[in-house]
Structure formats: C-alpha cells, structure tokens
Amino acid sequence: MGNNYRYIGRQSPRRDASDIVTGATQYLDDLKFQNLLYGKVLRSPYAHALIKDIDKSKAEKLPGVQAVLTWKDLPDYRGGTPRNVRILDKKVRYVGDAVALVAATTQEIAEEAISLIAVEYEVLPAVFDIDEALRPGAPAVYDEYPDNILPGGTIIYGPNCLKGVVRGDVDKGFAEADVITEGTFGYENIPNAMPPESVAAVAQWEEPNKVTVWGTTQAPYMDKVTLFHVFNRQLDIRTIGPQCGGGFGTKIMCWQVQSYAVVLSKATRRPVKVVFTKEEHLASFVLRVGSRINARVGMKKDGTLTAIKGTWYVDTGYYSFTTQAQVAVGSGELMIMAQCPNWDLKNIIVATNRNASGSTRGFGGQELKCSFIPLLCLAMEKAGLDPFEVLKKNFVKPGGGYYWRDGNWFNYRGIDFSQAMDKGAETFGWKDKWKGWLKASAVNGSKRRGIGVGVHGNADVGEDAAEAYVQLGYNGTATIFLCVAEHGTGQKSNYAKMAAEVLQIPPENISMTPADSLVTPFEFGPVGSRGTYAIGSAVINAAEDAKRKLLEFAAPKLNVSPEELDTADGVVFVKDNPEKTMKWRAMGNDRTILGYGRFEPDFTMCNCMMTFVEVEVDTETGKVDLVHVVNATDVGQVIDPQGLEGQLNGCFGSAGIDSAIFEETIIDHRTGHIVNANMIDYKWRTFSDLPRVDHVVLETPFPTHRFHAIGVGEVATSPGPSAVLMAVSNAVGKWLYEYPVTPNRILKALGRIDPNVSNRSNGEGR
Amino acid sequence: MATKNTHQKRKKTQELRPISLTINGRPFELAQGSRLGEVEAFHTLSHTLRETLGLTGTKISCDNGACGACTVIMQGKPVLSCKILTVECDGKSITTIEGLRNQETGELDPLQQAFIDYTAFQCGFCTPGIIMTARALLNENPYPTEDEIKEALSGNFCRCISQYQVIKAVKSVSDDALAVSRGGYQPAGGK
Numbered sequence A: 001m002g003n004n005y006r007y008i009g010r011q012s013p014r015r016d017a018s019d020i021v022t023g024a025t026q027y028l029d030d031l032k033f034q035n036l037l038y039g040k041v042l043r044s045p046y047a048h049a050l051i052k053d054i055d056k057s058k059a060e061k062l063p064g065v066q067a068v069l070t071w072k073d074l075p076d077y078r079g080g081t082p083r084n085v086r087i088l089d090k091k092v093r094y095v096g097d098a099v100a101l102v103a104a105t106t107q108e109i110a111e112e113a114i115s116l117i118a119v120e121y122e123v124l125p126a127v128f129d130i131d132e133a134l135r136p137g138a139p140a141v142y143d144e145y146p147d148n149i150l151p152g153g154t155i156i157y158g159p160n161c162l163k164g165v166v167r168g169d170v171d172k173g174f175a176e177a178d179v180i181t182e183g184t185f186g187y188e189n190i191p192n193a194m195p196p197e198s199v200a201a202v203a204q205w206e207e208p209n210k211v212t213v214w215g216t217t218q219a220p221y222m223d224k225v226t227l228f229h230v231f232n233r234q235l236d237i238r239t240i241g242p243q244c245g246g247g248f249g250t251k252i253m254c255w256q257v258q259s260y261a262v263v264l265s266k267a268t269r270r271p272v273k274v275v276f277t278k279e280e281h282l283a284s285f286v287l288r289v290g291s292r293i294n295a296r297v298g299m300k301k302d303g304t305l306t307a308i309k310g311t312w313y314v315d316t317g318y319y320s321f322t323t324q325a326q327v328a329v330g331s332g333e334l335m336i337m338a339q340c341p342n343w344d345l346k347n348i349i350v351a352t353n354r355n356a357s358g359s360t361r362g363f364g365g366q367e368l369k370c371s372f373i374p375l376l377c378l379a380m381e382k383a384g385l386d387p388f389e390v391l392k393k394n395f396v397k398p399g400g401g402y403y404w405r406d407g408n409w410f411n412y413r414g415i416d417f418s419q420a421m422d423k424g425a426e427t428f429g430w431k432d433k434w435k436g437w438l439k440a441s442a443v444n445g446s447k448r449r450g451i452g453v454g455v456h457g458n459a460d461v462g463e464d465a466a467e468a469y470v471q472l473g474y475n476g477t478a479t480i481f482l483c484v485a486e487h488g489t490g491q492k493s494n495y496a497k498m499a500a501e502v503l504q505i506p507p508e509n510i511s512m513t514p515a516d517s518l519v520t521p522f523e524f525g526p527v528g529s530r531g532t533y534a535i536g537s538a539v540i541n542a543a544e545d546a547k548r549k550l551l552e553f554a555a556p557k558l559n560v561s562p563e564e565l566d567t568a569d570g571v572v573f574v575k576d577n578p579e580k581t582m583k584w585r586a587m588g589n590d591r592t593i594l595g596y597g598r599f600e601p602d603f604t605m606c607n608c609m610m611t612f613v614e615v616e617v618d619t620e621t622g623k624v625d626l627v628h629v630v631n632a633t634d635v636g637q638v639i640d641p642q643g644l645e646g647q648l649n650g651c652f653g654s655a656g657i658d659s660a661i662f663e664e665t666i667i668d669h670r671t672g673h674i675v676n677a678n679m680i681d682y683k684w685r686t687f688s689d690l691p692r693v694d695h696v697v698l699e700t701p702f703p704t705h706r707f708h709a710i711g712v713g714e715v716a717t718s719p720g721p722s723a724v725l726m727a728v729s730n731a732v733g734k735w736l737y738e739y740p741v742t743p744n745r746i747l748k749a750l751g752r753i754d755p756n757v758s759n760r761s762n763g764e765g766r
Numbered sequence B: 001m002a003t004k005n006t007h008q009k010r011k012k013t014q015e016l017r018p019i020s021l022t023i024n025g026r027p028f029e030l031a032q033g034s035r036l037g038e039v040e041a042f043h044t045l046s047h048t049l050r051e052t053l054g055l056t057g058t059k060i061s062c063d064n065g066a067c068g069a070c071t072v073i074m075q076g077k078p079v080l081s082c083k084i085l086t087v088e089c090d091g092k093s094i095t096t097i098e099g100l101r102n103q104e105t106g107e108l109d110p111l112q113q114a115f116i117d118y119t120a121f122q123c124g125f126c127t128p129g130i131i132m133t134a135r136a137l138l139n140e141n142p143y144p145t146e147d148e149i150k151e152a153l154s155g156n157f158c159r160c161i162s163q164y165q166v167i168k169a170v171k172s173v174s175d176d177a178l179a180v181s182r183g184g185y186q187p188a189g190g191k
Helices: A019-024 A057-061 A108-116 A130-134 A169-176 A219-228 A255-268 A276-283 A322-337 A365-382 A385-394 A418-428 A491-503 A531-558 A643-649 A715-718 A718-733 A743-749 B044-052 B110-117 B126-141 B146-152 B163-181
Strands: A036-044 A049-055 A067-070 A098-104 A118-123 A165-167 A181-187 A200-206 A212-215 A236-241 A272-275 A290-299 A305-313 A345-352 A401-403 A407-413 A441-442 A449-456 A466-473 A475-479 A510-514 A565-569 A573-576 A577-583 A593-599 A609-618 A624-636 A690-697 B019-023 B024-032 B071-073 B075-079 B092-095
Touching: A019 A322, A019 B110, A019 B126, A036 A108, A036 A255, A036 A276, A049 A098, A057 A067, A057 A108, A067 A108, A067 A255, A098 A255, A098 A272, A098 A385, A108 A276, A130 A305, A130 A345, A165 A322, A169 A290, A169 A305, A181 A365, A200 A255, A212 A255, A212 A510, A219 A236, A219 A255, A236 A593, A255 A272, A305 A365, A322 A345, A322 A365, A322 A401, A322 A449, A365 A449, A365 A718, A385 A418, A385 A449, A385 A609, A418 A449, A418 A609, A418 A690, A449 A718, A449 B071, A466 A491, A475 A491, A475 A531, A491 A510, A491 A531, A531 A565, A531 A573, A531 A593, A609 A718, A624 A718, A643 A690, A643 A715, A643 A743, A643 B163, A690 B163, A718 A743, B044 B071, B071 B126, B075 B126, B110 B126, B110 B163, B126 B146, B146 B163
Parallel strands: A036 A272, A212 A236, A305 A345, A475 A510, A624 A690, B019 B092
Antiparallel strands: A036 A098, A049 A118, A067 A098, A165 A345, A181 A290, A200 A212, A200 A272, A290 A305, A401 A407, A441 A449, A449 A609, A466 A475, A466 A593, A565 A573, A573 A577, A609 A624, B019 B024, B071 B075, B071 B092
C-alpha cells in the first residue's frame, strides 16, 4: 500500500546492526564490573522434600567464598501469584529448586563451594501432572493449597480479572446446535522457548537500602516493580536492561535470578553476577503452561458456533507468577477466534512438582487454542465443513466483541481480517489441496501429505500503560527516553523511525537512552503484542508533545500562531510561507524542549495471524516433515519490512510450530528430572531443515495508531501447532490429538506398533 | 562446564611455559597459572577470549558444543571455542568476530555488511557464531550452493529463526564474489 512516509515502512539497517555483526553489542554477560563476585545456586535433586538440615560450614571456609545463604539467612521475601514463593524455602518443590546461594571470587570456587554444602532432605511424594495433582489425597505442593489448586485472578488486572468466560445461555446454545462434540484434549508437552542467552543478573548493593540490578530482561522497568514487592516494598531499586539475547516472552519476569543476585550482593557488599548454565536455564526457568481442556462445543451446519462449555486445566508447575494473567488473556484470545454467543468456560490452575511455567509468546492463548482446536475439528468434521471457512467465519469482526483480561466486555473496533485470510488461502492453494477431513492432499508411495490451518488473535496489542520522553536537540536532533531493552524484534529502531516521522528528522539523528529506570519514565516492556501500538504510541505522543512545544516556542519569533507552523529537517517553517523559517538551533543550547508521551491501555483492537501448513508423513517411519507454511496477517502498516519478515519466520522456533512436531520437555515421572534439559537432547530446528515459508502481509489501515500499524510478531508461533495436528491427521487418515506428533504416535495411530507400548519410558501410558 | 572441582587439583604452574597465540593478527603470550589474567589448565578458549582478553563478541550459549554460538576460526577452520582448552591452542592462529573487519581500515567484511543489509539477525546473540561459521565456509568454498550453506550452518542455533535471511546474506556475498571473478560489476554492499 502506497504512502508518503519518509521512514515508516522503508527498509533501513537496524540501529544496532553494526554492533551486532562486529561483536560489539553488550549483552549482560559482556558487561564488566569492578570487584565482581560470582553467584551459584545449589539445587534440589528431589522433586519434593523438606530440608531437615543444612551444614554450610565447609563451604564458608573455602578460600574465596564470600557468602553462603540458606533459607535460614533470608527474611520472608516472596514472589509469585499469590505471593507465596520464598526466594529460598525450607521446602523444595521441584528438581532444581534453589536450596542455597553462594558468592565467591571466581565461578569455579563458587561451584566448588556448592558441592561442599551438606543438606539432609526428607523426601516427600510428588505430583507431576494434572491427574496426579488433582487426585484426592494427593501430596500438596503448598500447605496453603491442599488440593493443589491455585487461586485464580491477578491483582495487576484489577479486582474483576477475567477468571473464565460466562455469557449467554449454553443450554439454549446446545439446543440450537446441529452438531455437538465433546472430549478432552491437551497441549501438555510444555515446550521451552529456549532463548540463546541464558537467564542472568548482576546486582550492586548500596547501603542502606539501594540496589541496582542489571538483567537479561524484556521488561526492565517491570523488574523494578516486581522486585519492589518481592523485597517487601522496602528497597530503592534501579533496574537496567542491556541488549537481551532473545526472550520470546519468558524474560518478562526473571525475579528469581535477580533476587539471588540482590541478596548475595547485600550479604557481600560487592557486585554479584549470577548466570544460569544452559542446563539450569532449561530446567529451572519457565516453560510454557501445560494446557488441557475438557469441553463441549455446539455448532450449526453453516459453522456458526452456538455454545462452548467446559473446563480449562492449566498446569503451572511448582508456582505461577504470570499464569493467572495468561489464563485471563488466553480466555479472551479464545473468544477472539471463536465468536460464540453462549459460553461457560471455567478454569483450574494446578500446581505440580516440576519446573514452573510462565509467560511465553502466545501467553496462554496459544496453549488454550492448541487444546481447543482439536475439539473444534471434530465438530467441523461432523458438520462436513472446511476448517478454513469455519475459522474465518468465527474470528472477531467489526461489530463483534470479547471479554478481556480486566473482566470487561469490549466491542471490537479493528479491521476485518477476512481479506488477509483469503489471500493466505490463495497463496497456499488451500482450495485445491483440501480434500476433506482425514483425507490426504497427496499420496506418493509411503509418503502422504496433508494440510491444516490455525488462527490466533490477541487484543494485548494495546495492553498496559507506556510512557516515553522525547527531548529535542538544538542541532536538529532528538533523544528518546524509553525503558526498552532490544530483545530481537528491532522495535527500538522502529521507535526511532516513528519519532523521526513525527519530527521529520532522519532516524540517525535520534539517540535513545539505555533502558535504565533511573533515567526513563515507566514502561511495561515490549511483551505480548504491545510493542507497536502501545509503546510506539507513547513515543509518538512524546514526539508530538515535543513538536508542539517547539512550535509554541517558535511562533512568537515568527509572528504567527503555532497552528500555522510545521517542522522538518531541524527547521520550523510557516506552512503557507515555507520561506519563513526558524532553525531548531534558535532554541539555544541552554534550553530543554522535552515532550512527554503516555499511552493508556486500549483493548478494543486485536491482531490476527492465520497459518496454513502442509506436512509430509512417512508412514513407514512415522517421521513428519513440514513442506510449506504460509502465514497470513494484516498489520495495518509495515514499519520495517525485513524486521517483520524475521518476526514472521519466527513461527517455528521458540516453542511454536515445532512444538507440534518434535519439541517437548520430557520429565521422568519416577524422579521428576527433566531428561532433555540441554541443547542436544532438546530438539530444535536447524539450518538444514527449513521448509518453504511464505508470508501474506496486508496493510489495511488501523483506526488507532498514528501510522495505522499494529504489532504482530508475538503471535507468529501461535496458530501453527494445532494446524500441524490437523494436517498430520488428514495426511494419515487418523486423528492425532497429542503434541508433538512423534514417529511413535504416528505409527501407533496407523496400527504399526502396539498401541499399549508407552511412548517413552516415563509418564506416558500412566 | 569444563571447570568443575578443579580448584584443589591445580598443579604448580610456575614452571609451565606461556601459551603463544595469534588472535586477529596480534600475537599474545599468556602465562599459565591461577592468578588474574593467567590461563588455567581447565580454561576453555571461549573463557580465555571473553574473560582474559575481553573479546566478548564470542558468545557462550550452551557451553557444551551444541549451539555454535562460540564459533571462532582457528587455523582456517571453524571451531567451537567452548570445547577447546586454551592450553591446546599454543602456536595457533585464531580469528574472532572482532577480527573480521579490516584491522587497518576498519572496513567491514562483506559478510558483515550483507548481514546488516539483509537484517540477517534478530536478537543477535547467535550472530557472531553464525558469521564466523559462514566466513570459514566462504574462505574454503567461495561459491557454495544453498544446500552447502545450510549444511555448513547446521550446527548453529538460531531461535529467532533468522536462518532464511542469513542464507540470503551469505548467498549475496558469494554471488557478488562470483560476479567480480567473472569481471562483472563491482559489488556495492549486499543487495
């Protein structure tokens, strides 16, 4: 779509490109600190145990050791939702739970000290999945929650936080239905987003109650807010977010590693760095939530949904911080894709003795839909309907609406995504390839091809407040004060483009502050899909405010009203008489023109991604190959074409499409150990296994954002997994319900191996 | 990590001779020992580059030979610097990401420029390792096929999925080199 923008939508190098390709970019572990100590964590070998005794005397005597902390040494500092998770506790709740912390002059001494701490455990029985946790008389992960059910709702979403969806009359809805299907379906392979940079923090304590924390973070200002509460609202906290080596949603919250660094720095009065090894990262940092739905769906012959009723079980692992929020957002996201008048969808958040779940790209909605769509498929099959048509029909359109996270109903006022979906189907060749349910689109000997489609939309594009300042420089430059750490989306470059477009100066003339809570105003962080609309709008508003102040300053000097003025290239001019000008330089070097911008949350908009996949299944070996993927979306306005392309290509990784094919976290149910917590045994897509991928990107202007854009990168991962399940089922002619579609599951479905043989030696077939 | 429980086992290192390395064209002599700035027997090359020499462009991700993030070029070959002990590198010539640009003029390697032009990265954490692997490939095989590029990079993890743009960037360098070798146009960047 043509436009007259100078910078928006035009390809330009990322601001940090030169540093990234020369190795000059500084991620957390690249920063240098004087007098630095290294922190390490002693972790529990048991999934559930009481610490009867800890003897740290040997560790403390090791030369170079500066502090050894156990639960006895720490006040009652807690995180989590509800706030019931101590930094160190006398009870451990998963294999890898923190037992003690050490700070020493070298990494090696810290590791050796860890091995010198003697711990006596009383091992308790443990629960590793939803069934075990909810069984009557099951061991309780928390004494406070004897049934292993955590309270719903999160205070940050307000007193009426969405805890489920109740609307209309489901009995009436089912009575009106032509087809009804019900069953239990799950997305319980808890894949790991696995960013390359491990989770880490550095803390520098300053007496009496100040601390500076550098984090591997997607949300540096929120780190300050979170830690403030963890430390009982008694600390003066400054948080700094250097370049972040990938987060995919997980690094919105790194409070544990940050807390370890803080308490060790407080104990030693020296800066302390704690870096998780990759194994710790995979086994002790957050996974996706485990998701299972037991539900009933009613549908008319034309694909109109009439009723959805059921319970969403959410396995959060040993604690939650963001899970209640993910349940709220996820429930709303389901409503966006399934416009239905009658709902009764409850949810239950279950605690289990495994590594915690947390925020990951897709934020609850991906997990819920991966469970829900297989159920919907059965209804669509029963009604003999094409899934593309049903998904398109039921996605929110102008005039529709949904409940969102604060419990309020929102009338949708965004665009109709049907055109993008149609174009996606055309690019993919859906109409030609769709042969009906459980029918292969092509067969060549033992190789059978099948197609599938999924959809996702998120109204968190406008979630949470954002703030920014823009300061004008007298030399025709500007500085953006913003607490955003670049984590791979390229959004920092995009914000500079947005400000450049408002101020009509080249982005190269715009500087950005580091993400430092001491310097910048509040910012929630580029998490979810909010980067473009929410944060972008704060920057744009700040630039507009600065521009307004500049024009007000110039007006008397040019003897006109501010409304008669505009500015470009560091020059203010009279619109009707462009000869009449004033250079920005006239503001002098002793004056600050500072604009303030704020974005107030707006839940009336959502983004949309529809993903089409074609798979080829080898019925001899059970191997599934992705042949072709088409992502279809409408972004309102492209900000940076290559940056967008990269984000959309991201659909495979970070626990996206590949979580339906080979990605999973495998827990040994006898011991609670994750058996693939390393990058060899946890499978990931390599360069030599890239399918063909195409993107359909439309630009239908959104009515909100100054440049009519909407963020979409986050949701690239979300529609794909259920589409893969659908495609594989169609290819082999049998329903496959479980993620991922391993060769064993395929061969079992085909009757080529004994269905009673366990998929793995651990939990399955329990 | 190759560093566990070695503290008590350290030998007397006074008599050990220093390790000679050439890094990015500059000679280094690193003393062996346990004092700050010295090389211990268990130090990996990635540790020495980052912690002892301050060359933090080489990244550590898995620290276990699985992800390729720590790739440097040693004696012309791409190697995983987390799986090599520094004491094994005596007499070796090593190029890191910091040494890829022209050390005199500061001009970027065409591959680095192509990565900028194609935005062939997102979070950028794996990028130095990917560039070093691709550079070693192009040094050995200036005109690789797409499959050869993929094969060479198959040990490099990229979670953001910048692989498609990386392949375009590497191919563009190879295409430009081919055009030059045939007496064609002078390349102006990667596009």
